Amino acid sequence: MKKNMVSFIFLLAVVTLHAADHWSLEKPQVWCRGGEAKVSVSDGLIAMKFRCEQDWAGFGIGRIAVSAGDIFEIRACAKVRFDSAAGNNAQSCATLYDTQGKAISWSWAGLALKSDDAWQSVTNRFMIPSGAATLEPRIIGNGSVELELRSFELVRTGRIAAMSAEPVVLRSKTLEVAINPAENSLTVTDLRSGQHWRQGGALSGMFTRSVECAADRRSAVVRTVNAESMAELEAVLTLDESAPELSVAIKAQGKITRSVEYPAAFITAPGERLIVPMNEGMSYPVDEEHQGLGRMIAYGGHGICMSFFGCMKDRDGSGWMCILESADDASMNAFKGADNLWRAAPLWELCRGEFGYERHARYVFFQQGGYVAMCKRYRQHARQRGLLKTFNEKVKERPAIDLLIGAANIWNWDAGAQKVALVQELQSAGMNRIIWSGSGTGSEIAALNALPGVLTGRYDIYQDIMDPARYSEVAWVHSDWVPEAFPDDINITESGVPRAGWAVERKDGQGRIACAVICDSKALPYARKRISEDLAQRPFKARFLDTTVASPWMECYHPEHPMTRTQGREWKMKLLDLISGEFGLVCGSETGHDASVPFCDYFEGMLSLGNYRIHEAGRDMMRKVDEVPPLLAKYQVGESYRLPLWELVYHDCVVAQWYWGDYNNKLPKLWRRRDLFNALYGTPPMYMFSTQEWRENKAAFIASYQVAQPVARATGYHEMTDHKILTADRSVQQSRFANGVVVTVNFGPSPYKMGDGHEILALDLRVQGM
Numbered sequence: 054m055k056k057n058m059v060s061f062i063f064l065l066a067v068v069t070l071h072a073a074d075h076w077s078l079e080k081p082q083v084w085c086r087g088g089e090a091k092v093s094v095s096d097g098l099i100a101m102k103f104r105c106e107q108d109w110a111g112f113g114i115g116r117i118a119v120s121a122g123d124i125f126e127i128r129a130c131a132k133v134r135f136d137s138a139a140g141n142n143a144q145s146c147a148t149l150y151d152t153q154g155k156a157i158s159w160s161w162a163g164l165a166l167k168s169d170d171a172w173q174s175v176t177n178r179f180m181i182p183s184g185a186a187t188l189e190p191r192i193i194g195n196g197s198v199e200l201e202l203r204s205f206e207l208v209r210t211g212r213i214a215a216m217s218a219e220p221v222v223l224r225s226k227t228l229e230v231a232i233n234p235a236e237n238s239l240t241v242t243d244l245r246s247g248q249h250w251r252q253g254g255a256l257s258g259m260f261t262r263s264v265e266c267a268a269d270r271r272s273a274v275v276r277t278v279n280a281e282s283m284a285e286l287e288a289v290l291t292l293d294e295s296a297p298e299l300s301v302a303i304k305a306q307g308k309i310t311r312s313v314e315y316p317a318a319f320i321t322a323p324g325e326r327l328i329v330p331m332n333e334g335m336s337y338p339v340d341e342e343h344q345g346l347g348r349m350i351a352y353g354g355h356g357i358c359m360s361f362f363g364c365m366k367d368r369d370g371s372g373w374m375c376i377l378e379s380a381d382d383a384s385m386n387a388f389k390g391a392d393n394l395w396r397a398a399p400l401w402e403l404c405r406g407e408f409g410y411e412r413h414a415r416y417v418f419f420q421q422g423g424y425v426a427m428c429k430r431y432r433q434h435a436r437q438r439g440l441l442k443t444f445n446e447k448v449k450e451r452p453a454i455d456l457l458i459g460a461a462n463i464w465n466w467d468a469g470a471q472k473v474a475l476v477q478e479l480q481s482a483g484m485n486r487i488i489w490s491g492s493g494t495g496s497e498i499a500a501l502n503a504l505p506g507v508l509t510g511r512y513d514i515y516q517d518i519m520d521p522a523r524y525s526e527v528a529w530v531h532s533d534w535v536p537e538a539f540p541d542d543i544n545i546t547e548s549g550v551p552r553a554g555w556a557v558e559r560k561d562g563q564g565r566i567a568c569a570v571i572c573d574s575k576a577l578p579y580a581r582k583r584i585s586e587d588l589a590q591r592p593f594k595a596r597f598l599d600t601t602v603a604s605p606w607m608e609c610y611h612p613e614h615p616m617t618r619t620q621g622r623e624w625k626m627k628l629l630d631l632i633s634g635e636f637g638l639v640c641g642s643e644t645g646h647d648a649s650v651p652f653c654d655y656f657e658g659m660l661s662l663g664n665y666r667i668h669e670a671g672r673d674m675m676r677k678v679d680e681v682p683p684l685l686a687k688y689q690v691g692e693s694y695r696l697p698l699w700e701l702v703y704h705d706c707v708v709a710q711w712y713w714g715d716y717n718n719k720l721p722k723l724w725r726r727r728d729l730f731n732a733l734y735g736t737p738p739m740y741m742f743s744t745q746e747w748r749e750n751k752a753a754f755i756a757s758y759q760v761a762q763p764v765a766r767a768t769g770y771h772e773m774t775d776h777k778i779l780t781a782d783r784s785v786q787q788s789r790f791a792n793g794v795v796v797t798v799n800f801g802p803s804p805y806k807m808g809d810g811h812e813i814l815a816l817d818l819r820v821q822g823m
Contacts, residue, residue: 074209076114076190078202085109088197099202101192108195114207116150116187122260124211124283127162127177127190130203135168135550141196142548145177145205149185157184160193162281164310168549172203177310180213180280182258213260213278221264225271225292228418230299232290234261237277238317239290241373243297246420248371252317259286259315277315284309284408288316297418303401305408313408314386316416318398319373325366327387327397328374328424330359332644332662333709333734334698335688336424337387339364339395344684345664346387348400351380352618353605354644354656355663359702361434362387362397363427370423375399376434378413381606381619404617405608406547425776428701435647435702442651443705444770453594453639456508457654459766460486461758462710464741466675473500475744476507482751484758486737486766488595488655495591502592508639510595513583515576515628516604517554517568518543527566528558535571535579542575545611552607555600572609573624574616580631588636595639596632597657601625603644622648629653643712645699650706659699660736661712665689670714674741678720689715690726692800693783697734697776700788704735704773708765711739717757718742718750724757725816726800731761732818733788733798735768760818767823768794780805785813793822 081099083090088105103109119125127145135141146163150156162179181188190207192200220231220240229242237259238252258280265274272291279286284307291300303315321327321339329335329349337343350356360380365372377383377399386400401412415434419426435441448454461484468475472493479487485506492511493501501509514533521536544552556565571579584596606625609616616624629652633640642649644663645656661670665688667678688694699709711717716739717727731738738761740754747754771791779785784801799805799813806812813819 076117076207078113078190078205081111081113081202083109083111097203099205101198101200101202103194103196103198103200106196108193109198110194111192111200111202112189114190114205116189117207117209119149119181119185119188120212121181121183121185122213123181123209124213125179125181125188126208126210127164127206128174128208129166129176129192129205130172130174131166131192131205132170132172132201133166133168134170134199135548136197141168141194141198141550143192143194143198143200145175145190145192147177147179147188147190149181150187150189151184152186154187161188162311163193165547166192166194166200178210178283180260180278180283182280218264221266221273223266223270223273223290223292226295227297228292228299230290230292232264232273232275234264234275237261241299241319241416241418243371243418243420245297246371248418248420250319250373250418252319258313259317279305279309279313281311282307282309286313286315299416299418301414301416302411303413304411309403309408310406312384312403313401314398315401316398316414318386318388318390318396319364320390320392321364321394321396323394324368325364325372327395328363328365328372328427328696328698329385329387329397330357330361330698331664332358332658333660333700334424334696335662335694336696337395337694340393343395345662345688346395348384348386350605351377351383351385352622354603354646354658356605357385358645358659358699359431359435359647361427361431363424364397365419365423365427370421370426371419372423372427373416373418374427374430376415376417376431378415378434379410381617381622382409383412404619405610405615424696424698425701428698432702435650440647440650441703441706444654445705447654448770451633451637451639453508454654456486456506456594457488457639457708458769459737459762460488460506460508461737461762462488462490462655462657462716462739464674464713464716464739465491465744465747467743470497471744472497473504475747476501476504479747480504480506483755484762486762490597493591498591498593502594508595509593510597510639510641511587511591511593512597512599513580514599515580516570516600518571519557519566519568523566526560528560531557534568535583538571538575538579539569541613542572543569543611544572544607544609544616547608547610549610552609570607572611572614572616573607573621573628574609574614576624576628577631580628581635584631584636593638595641596636597641597643598629598632599643601628602642602646602649602653602656603658625649626652645707645709647703650703653707655708655710657710657739658712658715659707659709660730660734661715662689662695666712666715667720670712672714674714675743677718679722681720681722685720686723690723690730692786695730697773697788700734700736700773701776704768704790705771708769709734709736713739713741716741717761718754724753725760728757728760729798729800729816729818732764732820733786733796735764735773735788735790735794735796737762737765763823764794764796764820768792790822795821797821 086107146160360377363374554568606618606621644658775789
């Protein structure tokens with residue numbers, strides 16, 4: 054024990070059963086979703102065969118009554134063979150049910166079974182958490198699998214009972230934290246306001262073993278036992294001396310086989326909303342039903358795009374935020390508690406099958422300011438981490454950055470030899486600043502570069518590749534695939550099969566074939582060769598890398614180039630830095646994530662909330678959609694839920710754009726609303742059109758550009774300093790930028806009168822300071 058520590062020890066009583074309870078799989082059963090499942094028993098061997106593309110299960114022991122603290126083992130001797138499809142898996146686990154028979158964990162203490170012709174013996178040892186009343190041991194998985202079992206049995210070996218204890222209290226100038234060992238929970242009191250934030254009410258997978266408190270009462274070491282793995286976690290909780298902040302450092306002793314949720318989620322109340330940086334940003338009232346809210350990874354563009362989440366009260370802006378300081382193997386886990394209200398907690402995921410390194414999070418508590426205060430605290434965090442590289446810095450290194458600021462992104466596929474003429478036509482109509490993303494020949498790109506206000510770019514990708522042997526089976530072969538990377542340089546999953554990427558339609562119309570994925574550690578040489586040869590012939594000033602930032606940081610289990618998610622992120626950033634650093638180009642990528650801010654300059658898709666786009670938005674991009682899907686209307690262009698979280702942190706660092714399957718003119722009925730969001734957020738528009746569509750709707754495009762573009766140019770080099778909700782129904786909103794520009798937008802159906810008497814009509818705006 055360290056000096057100046059006061060020990061509060063709460064031992065767990067361990068009871069070993071003299072006669073262990075024992076159950077064996079004697080009447081096996083199988084189930085699968087959307088396929089065929091068979092089971093047979095011969096000479097003591099159980100054979101299960103699953104032919105499906107979705108989930109399956111093998112079971113038969115039945116549900117066993119349990120109590121919190123019971124210790125069990127699932128013992129299996131198995132042989133598993135997957136088919137060649139990527140993504141297949143199998144694991145032994147327990148499904149836990151509450152007193153009402155509702156499943157509270159489908160795969161408690163899951164342990165992966167590897168595809169191997171040899172017999173493997175595995176033992177899952179775990180405890181029963183509070184809230185569970187029965188369990189059923191099962192083998193579950195996905196995809197087509199053949200499974201043989203010599204044995205599969207459940208054994209209750211003992212139980213652990215936590216002794217009751219009084220809370221241990223930490224205190225600083227601004228916060229008081231009560232550690233409750235009996236419930237393994239925290240209660241935080243903001244001493245400035247008396248506001249309480251309390252954890253509890255969720256499925257508890259932790260049992261407190263001991264608490265060791267510092268003499269100054271500002272820090273404590275909490276040791277817990279993880280019920281799923283029986284491994285011990287050690288958490289160091291430390292209050293900042295003066296700031297209202299609580300830091301948490303977590304490390305493991307022993308092997309942990311599942312993700313760990315710690316600290317537990319704070320209980321919420323009606324009138325509060327979760328603040329979630331999904332893409333540009335969202336707010337979710339905790340007492341409403343929501344789709345698209347749940348676990349969101351912090352290590353890729355389709356999750357939380359900045360490493361924080363929080364909760365605030367609408368009435369006064371008080372609340373808290375959690376900054377994931379170790380984000381490469383972390384997620385935000387949002388779920389409904391027993392009170393049917395949404396709450397959220399950090400979820401620490403495994404690193405190549407282990408808890409591995411020490412994890413860090415920081416909680417910040419606010420008296421007021423809400424989501425704006427959270428974003429400004431996170432901007433401070435980003436600056437400390439070296440992520441905050443502004444356009445004022447970037448333009449000094451690459452003057453072409455100025456062409457990006459306030460430029461509408463134009464995707465056109467049919468201009469042919471008339472690309473230059475089409476761009477001249479756009480400019481003569483008033484669309485002066487343009488990113489031309491439609492590629493072109495060397496002479497065309499040179500001619501476009503000679504036009505004022507034009508940034509020339511093209512599409513590129515270094516992720517998805519199809520097995521060249523299957524080219525004859527697919528409907529089309531992507532010209533940017535890297536066939537020479539197959540098979541030696543592809544990413545291999547933990548199950549030993551190729552990681553699945555984008556799926557391509559079969560030539561015969563019978564479904565799709567999944568691409569493989571290039572391991573990020575192997576992409577740079579291919580990119581450097583292709584880009585250098587391309588630039589020698591075509592002088593682009595920008596390059597858009599598809600998927601690089603949208604897809605998650607990936608582990609790789611290839612024996613020649615294994616990789617952690619952290620290494621995957623580092624290699625992805627090196628690829629982006631190749632574009633912006635080595636080649637000096639303006640760099641774009643898909644969706645966006647703040648790890649890439651120092652290397653990337655624009656994100657196609659940051660404005661488009663990934664969970665609320667039209668179905669398969671990335672496949673039929675040119676098609677215009679007349680009927681508006683309800684979820685898209687509610688969230689994608691819903692001012693009641695959207696927030697400019699990204700702009701409040703990074704507006705002067707990276708340009709946020711709509712997605713190329715979700716652009717301004719994609720759904721004509723929503724076109725005006727998208728334009729207004731562009732103006733409110735200070736972001737430029739994106740258009741995709743055929744030449745005929747442009748000419749038939751020229752007036753609409755010009756009117757859209759005049760609304761969406763000017764603020765983006767005027768504010769592109771400046772921080773968004775504030776954002777306000779001006780009406781109770783959230784239909785009138787106002788943003789403010791560091792150079793004095795103020796944008797007020799009325800999304801509502803009726804005029805809105807401002808304090809100075811100025812009236813903003815329905816679906817209109819007012820821009821001041823330009």
